[in-house]
Amino acid sequence: MEFDAAVAQLATLVETLEREGDDRALLLLGLMDDIHRPALELIVEGQPDHPVALALLSMYGLAPIDERIEAEEALDEIRPYIEGHGGELELVDVQDGVISVRMSGACNGCAASAMTLRRGIEGKLRERLDWFKEVVALEPEGGAAEPHEAPASLPLLHIEPLSQQGATNGATTTELLQIEKLRRPVFVEVGTFDDLAEGTLKAVDVDGRSVLIHKLDGEPYAFVNVCPNAGARLPLDGAKLSGSVIVCPWHNCAYDARSGKRVDDEPGPALAVLPIAVIDGTLQVAANVA
Ligand code: FES
Incomplete structure (x- = not known):
């Protein structure tokens, strides 16, 4: 009878609301109907x-x-950390x-990614999913990279259009498509993890860049030391780290201190995130990938 009583009570309430012309309550009822009816x-x-x-069923578990x-x-809970490291x-x-996953980007061939996988991903899955047994890391598409290896210069892969490969459409274009191969991160030591103070920004030189x-909640992060705002490309030296936000000293653009994304109200490009790893207590940054 609980159900019948609730229905009767609801009918009385709707009648009262309609009589009194309570717009917000009527809007609420309309929205509930819009959500429930199609489902x-x-x-x-x-x-x-x-x-x-x-979607409706999951609202009620x-x-x-x-x-x-x-x-x-x-x-999704651990992706910001991984994306924050390129x-x-x-x-x-x-x-x-x-659960089978594939790590790519700067994680491919990175010595730190195996550790990240075990400590971060596996821990999070175990904490969240009671049915979880193990995580399997699949090789990146195209095979695993050699760890920390980079070509001296970036080779270009030349692909001839069909017209140049004997196709019979008579086209005479000589245009070649040039596809740049992805760079592999080359890690360079920039100090020790312990010496990097929590909550302060530090500019370091990595192969001339x-x-x-900085370190936030015990995790290190690295960015190209340039503010991309409006193409100004001014250095971020003197920027302020306020909680988890980096504020540019020039025009106060605010960036997420983990992902580098803009967090103020203006749209704009993000800071260029660089891979950073802790290897045997040293901090290592790959500046050649951005
Ligand atoms: S240069 Fe950074 S906000 Fe303008």
Whole structure:
């Protein structure tokens, strides 16, 4: 009878609200109807797996557990850290508690990525997912990189258009497509982890490039020491680290101190994030990838 009583009470309440012309309450009722009706119609039509129906069911904790979505949500919590270090993390597969991931970007061939995987990803998955058994790191597409290896100069891969390869369309263009190969990070020591003070910005030289490093909540971060605002490309020396925000001294643009993304109200390019690793207590930065 609880259900019938609630329905009767709701009907009385709606009647009162309509009589009194309470716009905000009526808007609320309208929105509830907009959310529930299409989802309920799909369920009645036998489509409970439709994303709209699942969204409603999950609001009430009634959706069947989608292990892939749960794994993605858990990985989302650690992605800012990995992206903040120039890497990328892709969920490839979930099966019987085994989660397969692929790390790429600066993580490919990075000595620190194996440690990151075990300590960070596995720990987060174990904490969040009671069905989790183990994580498997798949090789990046195209194979694993040699650790910390970089070509002296960047070779170019020349691809001839079809017309140059004997195609019979009669085209005479001589244009060549040039695709730049990705650089592999070359890590250079910039000091020790312990000597880098928490919460302060420090400019260091990495093979002739100025790099800004700092430590936040025990994790090191590195950026190219240039503010990209409006193409000004002024150095960030003298910037302020306020909590987890870097504020440029020139025009006060604010950047997330982990991801480098703009966090003030103006749109704009992000700081160029550089891979940084702690290896045997030393801080190592790869400035050649940005
Ligand atoms: S140069 Fe950084 S805010 Fe203008």
